[in-house]
Amino acid sequence: MAIAHHADIARLKRTHPEIFTRPLGERLRNWALWLGFALAVGFSLWWIDASPMRVINGLSKLGMLVGLMVPPNPGDGFWDFSYAMLETLAMAFLGTIIAAVVAVPLGFLGAKNIVPNWVFHFTIRRFFDAFRGIDGLVWALIFVSAVGLGPFAGVLAIAVGDMMVLGKLFAEAIENVDKKPVDGVRASGGGGLHVVRLGVLPQVFPVMTSHVLYFFESNVRSATILGIVGAGGIGLQLSDRIRINNWQQAAFIILMILVTVAVIDAISRRIRAKLI
Structure with a gap:
């Protein structure tokens, strides 16, 4: 054998x-x-x-900073931090909603089964790619310079940074719809708007909503970073506490961010699971 x-x-x-x-x-x-x-x-x-020595020295300094953070203490800034956290959530929510509303028509325009003209399709897809190459932090710096400090700049940065990414994701979802409901609407005499309203949108709406919820989760984290460059929110408070070496309050703010993000992630995950 x-x-x-x-x-x-x-x-x-x-x-x-x-x-x-x-x-x-x-x-x-x-x-x-x-x-x-x-x-x-x-x-x-x-x-x-x-180099290994730089890593060792950095870890020793990091250990010293962690020691200065214990115990986390808000001092007299608890209500200021809570207001800034709500401001951050509002920035993420408004920025995500604006981006989603603008991304829906962009997604339909970028889907080749809706607009079959390959020149238009190629142009709008490259338009998506060009905007997606710019990070949200860069948009924040641009809008802080354009409209001034504060959460309005953060909302604009999140909205502009997300709308092209969502537009591309929406377009890909629309291109992958089942053709049978679309053909059924057309066979019953429906026009282009009827096809989109009755044949395409019911299929892609759960996917779109899932993407929007995921981006809202991500934008809550991003909004904290945008605040550091002057876009308002809890990030601005964190930046100020680090700048003046108030590490106990900085640790409390970090804990607030972690708890808030964890709660939003848990809620959003359940909603997305039910939608999908």
Whole structure:
């Protein structure tokens, strides 16, 4: 039995050698890719001046900062922090809603089964990609300079930063709808708007809502960062406490952010699970 098994393997090696040994060119290409990856990692570490001593020194300083944070204490700023947290939630909510409202028509325009013109489809998709390449923090800096400090700049930064991403996600969801309900609406004499309203939207609405909820979760975290650059909210309070080395209040603010994000994540996860 074992002899027959070895004979079968030997026959396979003769008839299909590519299964057992890769061609020399393919092996050289793989080695070159791994070598290039190792060189890129090594160059990156050298460029940022990474060293074990810097890591050790950084960890010791981090331990000292953590010691200064214990115990977290809001002092006399509890109500100011609570108001700033609500401001952050409002920024995330309004920014997400504005982005979603604008992204719905953009998604339909970017779906090739709704607008089949390939030139228009290519143009609007590249438009999505161009805006998606700009980070929300950059938008915050732009809008802080344009409209001034405060949560309004944060809302605009979140809305503009998210609408193109949501538009692309909505377009992909619309392109993947089941054609049978669409054909049924058309067969019954429905026009283009009827097809969208009765054939497409009921299929993609749960997916769109799920995306919007996920982005709201993410934007609550993002809004805390936007506040650090002057867009208001709890991030501004955190930045001020770190700047004056009030680490106990900074730790309390961080705990507030963690608890708030955890609660929102739990609620949003349940809603998305029911929708999907």
